[in-house]
Amino acid sequence: MTQHLHTQADLDRALGELTLRDPRLAPLLALTGMPALRRREPGFAGLASTICGQQLSTHAAAAIWARLSAAVTPLDAERIRRARTDRLGRLGLSAAKIRTLKAIAGEVMKGHLDLDELAGAPADEAHARLIALHGIGPWTADIYLLFCLGHGDAWPAGDLAVQEAIRIAFVLPTRPGTKETIALGDAWRPWRGAAAHLFWAYYKLAKAPGFAAAPALAPVEAGTEPATKPARNPNADRRSRPEAKPAASERLKRAKP
Missing domain, CATH: 1.10.1670.40 (Endonuclease Iii, domain 2)
Known part of the structure; x- marks a missing residue:
């Protein structure tokens, strides 16, 4: 369970x-x-926020996320997939993070990735499925599972x-x-x-x-x-x-x- x-x-x-x-x-x-208890928004927006914070200071990550969430409203997989790469870059996102966000958005739109379903999967299984995605490492997977999905065993x-x-x-x-x-x-x-x-x-x-x-x-x-x-x-x-x-x-x- x-x-x-x-x-x-x-x-x-x-x-x-x-x-x-x-x-x-x-x-x-x-x-x-x-x-x-630390909790963040679940779903695609929560995963996008976690990706934006990778290898950045808390202050820098918060600034980039504030610009992104203000510019792309509501922030969902479809809008990120359609967003121009140069526009996202001007918001402070690196080329690598833009590729990751767009790749994940594509997986969600194609129905290959159900983030809600991960909430009910065992923590290790959910972790393995996330790190199989382009640009998501172990730390990002575990932080998303713990903070956004509330996985007790992440x-x-x-x-x-x-x-x-x-x-x-x-x-x-x-x-x-x-x-x-x-x-x-x-x-x-x-x-x-x-x-x-x-x-x-x-x-x-x-x-x-x-x-x-x-x-x-x-x-x-x-x-x-x-x-x-x-x-x-x-x-x-x-x-x-x-x-x-x-x-x-x-x-x-x-x-x-």
């Missing part, structure tokens, strides 16, 4: 379940308080803030890479999206002036597994979830309290 985070109450419940199953997360939640393993928060929280010697973060996230299925919200909140706290990580933020017992290990998703796509190297689990086990 696909889990969703549509409301703040959904996130509250999900993090309550997570901290019971994996008590290592309880000290983080106690420090951050309940994170606010796991942005390539997000640097999530990786850095994990490093600080579990006192790892170095920041885990994407493959290691994917492996570590298996412990939090089917609520990896809720875990991401918690780690984003903790990252913001950890980067605030005067913050000092306390020993309590390390695992309750170094190397312990969550109280209840979730069943693996049989529909998981192997391309989007590569097998973890032994070093990933070993590094977590060696985290010093």
Whole structure:
């Protein structure tokens, strides 16, 4: 069953379940308080907004999106497909992003891509279908699934803030890479999206002036597994979830309290 985070109450419940199953997360939640649920517009407009924000600062992405959404109203697949390339370029979009938006708009118009249908698909399956599209990478897929569709198990393993928060929280010697973060996230299925919200909140706290990580933020017992290990998703796509190297689990086990 696909889990969703549509409301703040959904996130509250999900993090309550997570901290019971994996008590290592309880000290983080106690420090951050309940994170606010992040949601964006679903459908083509939400995906277009996520694409516009790729590899840009928050300020630059917001400025480009404001110009695009004002110039193309309503912003839907048909209007983007018909929009002149030079006009979109004058709004601040790069040539690569224009090609991506037009390619995706074409897939939607042809009926090859049903974004609403992705909301009900398992997170790993929906992730694999999105990254198969021209110009959509893993980060864009996961952010769209989590923020726009409310997928409770979407796991942005390539997000640097999530990786850095994990490093600080579990006192790892170095920041885990994407493959290691994917492996570590298996412990939090089917609520990896809720875990991401918690780690984003903790990252913001950890980067605030005067913050000092306390020993309590390390695992309750170094190397312990969550109280209840979730069943693996049989529909998981192997391309989007590569097998973890032994070093990933070993590094977590060696985290010093």
